[in-house]
Amino acid sequence: MAIDTTIFVRDRSGIAAYLDWLQALTGVGLILFMWSHMVLVASVNLGAGAMNTLARFFEETYMAQVGGPLIGITFLLHFVLAARKVPFRSDQQATIWKHGKFLHHTDTWLWLVQVSTAMIILIMGSIHMWTVLTDLPITAAKSAARVQGGFWLVFYLILLPMVELHVGIGFYRIGVKWGFIKRKQRKGMKKFENILTGIFVLIGLITIIRFLTLTI
């Protein structure tokens, strides 16, 4: 219940600031990881050998065995941190949904897209990580077999745009929230973000097609 009052109790702990820092930093970390991940997986387009060599390098240096679970933890931590702002209560959901519909405002929708993609990525991303990390080493042949099975083809065709949208919008929104993108640069950066998202989706699609056509 809201009570009109002139006494304001302050939270001096700074906890909100630390959580916001962590949310942004885990976000930046995951964006960089996702972009690198796409480049590494796309190496299959240069030939199965290229991807296998890269995968072997990451496993021989234990970066996959250690880094993989670390990324998993960062991924879950980022979800918990960002969920602080996500409306889980039905009245808040109704409010933001109506608000978004009436306001006709792109940036408000961008956030709503991020919230919805987040829920899908949480489930599908976890499944993907579990499947890949419990079946090391990563090889082009194994990945191709998965995609050619049919189920995983649909799975990745859904997960790919979800991740790229979330990452692209996240990149723009972190820039705006922390003042790296100024008023003058906003329009240009939004366009850049859209192009970047498009490019990564395209690379992803080409890679999926490559896996489909790879002879195992």
Added chain:
Amino acid sequence: MGRKLKFEIFRYNPNDPKLVPHTDLFDLEETDSMTLFIALTRIREEQDPSLQFDFCCRAGICGSCAMVINGRPGLACKTLTKELPNNITLMPLPVFKLIGDLSVDTGTWFRAMNENVGSWIHTDKSFDPNAQEERMENAVAEEIYELERCVECGCCVAACGTANMREDFVGAVALNRIARFMLDPRDERTEKEYFEIIGTDEGIFGCMGLLACEDVCPKNLPLQDQLGILRRKMGWTAVKQLFNFRKTR
């Protein structure tokens, strides 16, 4: 002959328990340079004298006539009907207490907000009415003035997704006020003191950066830039506090 405009206007009087919130339709012929304020005045004079809406200056200075125009908060006196389609829907600002129809009580909210953030110059210096006013650099004065242009219309609050979902969020207007006092050399508050006011989830860290405030502000205040600056400043203050805390232990 001007366009035939169709107005759909929210009607409700919270003091009349028999009424239910609904919308009424009004037809009006558009005239040259017609603003929504002119249109509403004509509807009230010619069609329904019971229609409630706020206005005062008619020049985008007082901020009284803010309302939701086809889904977007804006000032009725600054909105030309020629910029709008034939069908115009008018709703009262959300978040604020409804007085009736399009009229809302922004005053109580703004009073509480200004008290909450200490929206005045905090100084220990005693005021000498005979002394000359303290001087400041022209550039600083202009920077302050840029933020001081806020008319407290409430559009930024009404357009804010966070403020709509969470009534404890202070809104862009309050953060802009703090940014204004941070610039003012006469205000003796330290960064730590500012942090205590807005370094919370009700303050700058509650802002989700949706930037509807920036996009609807009738005074075109640089809210995006100020919110970014504040988040960075308050973020660094928190980091500095963390290291100071460790030192003192």
